[in-house]
Amino acid sequence: MKIAYVTTYDATDVRNWSGLGTYIAHTLQDNLTSLQYVSPLEEKAPFLLKAKRRFYTRLLKKSYLLERDPSVLKSYAKQVVNKLGSSNSDIIFSPGTIPIAYLDCHQPIVFWTDATFGGMIDFYPEFSNLCQESIKHGNQMEKSALNRCKLAIYSSDWAAQTAIELYQINPSKVRVVPFGANLQSDRSLEDIKALIDLRPTTTCKLLFLSGNWQRKGGNIALEVARELNRAGLRTELTIVGCTPSIGEFPPNCVKAIPFIDKNDIKGVEQINQLIGESHFLILPSLADCTPVVFSEANSFGVPCLSTNVGGITTIIKDNVNGRTFSRNAAISEYCDYITNLFSSYTQYKSLAISSFHEYQNRLNWKVAGQTVKNLLHELV
Numbered sequence: 001m002k003i004a005y006v007t008t009y010d011a012t013d014v015r016n017w018s019g020l021g022t023y024i025a026h027t028l029q030d031n032l033t034s035l036q037y038v039s040p041l042e043e044k045a046p047f048l049l050k051a052k053r054r055f056y057t058r059l060l061k062k063s064y065l066l067e068r069d070p071s072v073l074k075s076y077a078k079q080v081v082n083k084l085g086s087s088n089s090d091i092i093f094s095p096g097t098i099p100i101a102y103l104d105c106h107q108p109i110v111f112w113t114d115a116t117f118g119g120m121i122d123f124y125p126e127f128s129n130l131c132q133e134s135i136k137h138g139n140q141m142e143k144s145a146l147n148r149c150k151l152a153i154y155s156s157d158w159a160a161q162t163a164i165e166l167y168q169i170n171p172s173k174v175r176v177v178p179f180g181a182n183l184q185s186d187r188s189l190e191d192i193k194a195l196i197d198l199r200p201t202t203t204c205k206l207l208f209l210s211g212n213w214q215r216k217g218g219n220i221a222l223e224v225a226r227e228l229n230r231a232g233l234r235t236e237l238t239i240v241g242c243t244p245s246i247g248e249f250p251p252n253c254v255k256a257i258p259f260i261d262k263n264d265i266k267g268v269e270q271i272n273q274l275i276g277e278s279h280f281l282i283l284p285s286l287a288d289c290t291p292v293v294f295s296e297a298n299s300f301g302v303p304c305l306s307t308n309v310g311g312i313t314t315i316i317k318d319n320v321n322g323r324t325f326s327r328n329a330a331i332s333e334y335c336d337y338i339t340n341l342f343s344s345y346t347q348y349k350s351l352a353i354s355s356f357h358e359y360q361n362r363l364n365w366k367v368a369g370q371t372v373k374n375l376l377h378e379l380v
Contacts, residue, residue, distance in 0.1 A: 001380060003028055004089035004107070006080055006099045007039040008067075014263060017095070018292065019182045024095045024112060027180070027369035038083045041099060043067060044075040062131035067098060068117070068138040077102040090380045097145035108150035108379045112177065112372065114289035114311065115154075117142040119162035123287045123310070125215065143167050150379055153372065155179045155290040156311020177372055178315060180365030181295035182262075183272065192301035192356045195276045201345050204228060204235040204338060207278040207302075209271075209293050211241040217284030217307065218244055222254075224282065224334045229253060233339055237282075238274060276300045279348070280338065286327060290315050294322070295363035301356040305334060315363065321355035 005011060005028065011021040029035045045066050056064040066072060076099045080092075084105065094100045094111045103109065117138040120127040130138075146152055146169045153175045154160040160174050187195075199205065206225055210216040218239070225237035239246075239256040246254050257274075261267035275281070281297035282305045290311040294304045304322035306312050307329075316322045325333055341348040361367070 001034075001091065001376065002089045003035045003376075004038050004084055004087055004092050005035050006092060006094040006103075007037075007096070008041045008043070008076060008099050010040045011037055011095075019262070020114075020179060020292065021095050023180065023182050023365060027365045027372070028093065030365075030369055036087060036089060038080055041076050041079045043072060045069070045072055056131050056133075060131065061129075063126075063129050063134065064131050065134040065138060068134055068141055070102070070137060070140070073098065073141055074102045077104070081105065091376055093376075097142055100148065101141040101145040103148065109148050110151040110153065110376065110379070111145065111149055112153040112155070113159070114156065114179070115159050116162045116166060118166040119159060119310075125287075139167075149173070151175065151375060153177050153375065154311075156314035158311040158314065159289065175375055176314065177368050177375075178363055179290060179292050179295065180363060180368045181299045181359065182292050183268070183296045183299065185299040185359070185364070187299065187356075189353070189356065192353065196301055196349055196352045199277060199279055201342070202234065204233055204280070204342060205278045206235060206237045206280050206282045207240070207274060207297075208237060208282055209240045209275075209297075210283060210291075213242045213244045215286055216288070217286055218242070220284035220331070220334075221282045222246060223331045224284075224338075225253065227331050227335050228338060231335060231339065233342060238278070240271070240274060272300070275302055278302050280305050280322070282306075282334075284325070284334070285309060285312065288312055295359060298322075298355045298359035298363055301352040303351050303355045305337070317358065319351065321351075321358040 005025055007021050009016040011025050014022045049069055053064040053066055056062045080099060080103055089107055092105055092107045092109045096113050097111055100109050122128050146167050151173055152163055155178050157176055160176050163169050163174055164171050208218060208221045225235045228235040237254050240260060243256050243258045260270050275297055281302055284307050288310045294315045297304050298321050304316050306316055306324050307327050308324040309327055313324055316324050323337055
């Protein structure tokens with residue numbers, strides 16, 4: 001099977017879209033015959049369009065999404081057609097709807113992504129305060145992409161449901177396949193048991209791993225760590241990816257690491273060590289789709305604590321590989337869950353091992369790739 005892989009950005013650069021575009025491409029290559037990169041694409045926006053964006057931003061104090069304008073989207077589609085040329089690809093595949101929204105081709109179109117445009121409105125900050133024109137264009141674009149595609153694959157039930165409900169798409173063309181972990185893993189169950197045994201039983205190690213302190217609920221994670229210490233369970237919180245102001249805190253209980261380069265082998269080793277020695281990954285997100293960091297944590301036998309927003313509940317199953325809480329949950333709910341597990345530490349060990357099983361069975365690229373491969377073979 002020959003795949004034309006379409007992205008607006010350079011899909012070989014792991015720094016784009018948290019590396020997902022790259023990992024999806026590698027997954028397809030591992031499971032299929034060949035893959036042709038059709039990228040990057042140029043955002044061709046005329047002067048008047050850029051002037052319109054400045055008008056909305058400066059005068060009306062609204063956001064105008066240039067990349068959702070029909071003229072930009074049709075330019076992307078034209079570039080894809082030109083790059084394809086006389087391609088004999090069997091399928092056009094994209095990890096997003098933008099480059100294929102107005103694409104006309106004889107091959108079946110498939111995309112695999114984590115959200116719909118409609119599902120993101122007033123959910124993520126960058127999709128809030130949008131002008132009505134951008135909302136109209138974005139919904140038209142999403143509807144067009146869904147109508148053109150033969151198969152719409154989403155990483156969560158939440159995203160799939162918004163496609164069906166908001167855009168009246170036939171459920172028969174919608175599938176859910178969670179993403180894998182963007183960290184290599186060859187760890188066995190015995191390796192995981194050894195890691196779990198190395199974790200202290202009297203100190204709780206929490207890991208907050210994100211570059212977005214506000215949206216990922218950093219303040220909640222901080223309050224959980226603070227309250228656990230006040231209640232008598234010594235707790236250490238390691239913050240990776242940002243340097244927030246943390247105020248007063250017990251000495252040596254908070255460590256902030258602004259940046260670790262995942263493209264560098266030493267950086268990967270450092271991240272692996274930080275995850276492996278942690279009891280929980282805590283990411284109480286206010287808004288999220290399906291963060292791959294949950295799968296990465298589970299690959300080390302680390303349960304995840306988060307919120308039941310967006311597509312998170314597709315990844316985290318309560319008391320199987322972690323626990324989700326409501327966005328308005330009291331800090332005490334997180335603390336009670338953690339302290340109960342520490343008071344009966346064999347339950348924590350069982351949860352940690354179960355988390356690794358979830359990674360092995362559902363949340364890795366090998367399983368995801370094989371599932372997508374089977375779906376694509378049904379189309380050709």
